[in-house]
Amino acid sequence: VNHMTDKNTEREIATILAAQLKKHARIQINGLGTFSVEHKKQEQLQENDGRVVMKPPTDVIVFTHEK
């Protein structure tokens, strides 16, 4: 979107968003949506072949679009 908005502005927006997400902050931006970090706990699952595996926990970025 560099050609549609100021490149410096976009870089600053991305930097702030990334920094906040690394802190696992929840960020709301009007007209766009909400960024957050979701923690998925470690859990045991049974695979199709019968194996029982313990999947590691993860922290993933989740985006919810504002309608």
Place this chain on the structure above:
Amino acid sequence: MKNEGLMKLNHDEFVALLAVALESDEKEASGALSAWVDAVTRETEEKGFCAVEGLGAFRRADDGLMEFQPDDVLALEVNYKFAGLRPIEVSPPASSPTLGAGGEEEEPGVEAGKSEQEIESGAEDVEHREDEEPVFEPDEVEPDEVEPDEVEPDEVEPDEVEPDEVEPEWKPEPEFEPEIEPEPEYEPDTEPEPELAGSGMEDEETSSRSFTLPKLSLSQKLKARSGASKNRRRSATDRLAWLIPVAAILIVAVLLYFHFDGQRLSRTHIDDRPIARQEVPVPAPRDDREQEPAGQEFVPSPDPVEDVAPPPDAGREPEMVNNVAADPADEVIRDLALPYGLKGPEDEVLIGAYTIVVHSLRNERKSEIEKQRLENQGFKATQWSAVLPNGNATYRVGIGQFKTVSDAERAIEDLPEPFRSNNFIIRIR
């Protein structure tokens, strides 16, 4: 589970931060942010895709909403605590025909199953072949030892026919068959047979001679009835004299066989019982430890790993499993001797054991401090480093050592906050 309790940043707060970054006022920053949002939305709608450097990419979903795919570097940074972790195989497939599929090490349970399967199917590896060979050895040897006996009747026949004068009188068998009824008359000729009874070949020889006797029948019978009883006795005596050495040789051979191969024979008989193999218990913990995914990224810190005692199951030989681990009491005693548990000194790190990770830190010094803090609280604490996919190192601190995942999960309930609600279990490697 969203981190609702963590920091929130609403639109106005974000604008304030942007204003600082742009070195402008909030009104100007708000306008710039709105313009950026409009640009991203429009481009995503028009092209279906809009990438933002350092952040990620927005995509238009089928339902018309926008989806966001974070940049890989950002995703890793957000997930740095758990980066590089891979699933731990807790239990193997119920009917896995292969060992350690998807895992790092073999699994006793499966291994045992494989052994049994191979033994049953005959598709065995060298070790099993060696085990099984003795099973078949006696059966293979017996025929060899019997051979002389089986040949013996042929050799005996000439003895029985020994009188030269009888030989010309041989006639086609069919002619003599009707006259065979008085077989008892030839019983004296077969008197030496009881001497072979000890060899166990009695039945076979008896059955084979039933076919040879008719050949001798008529002429010899006539000779005998004509007063040649002396010759017959001599024949019997000669035959007896010939059979005695043969029988003696056989007995000696059998005795020598049992003398030198007695152990193999006895083991063969034991192994021959399939139930004995199935009853061999295989310790459950070894199943867990030897099925860990091959790609497990955890690398215990060099210091504890290099000094650790070998894992409880390392180097265990199959015979040890059969003879020692078969007793559950022995296994319990052995486990009690190992430093499992949540608290106590960390005298040794048990490779293959499970631990509860409560810290993943970028700073090594800080991780050492946290480890010391946990030790001061009486916990078994372990600190090690792990290399993340981006090449950076993270320093993890774990509490306790546990034989199974279930043991670790139970121990978590005894942890104080925040560790109780913020942890994960990994295997020490």
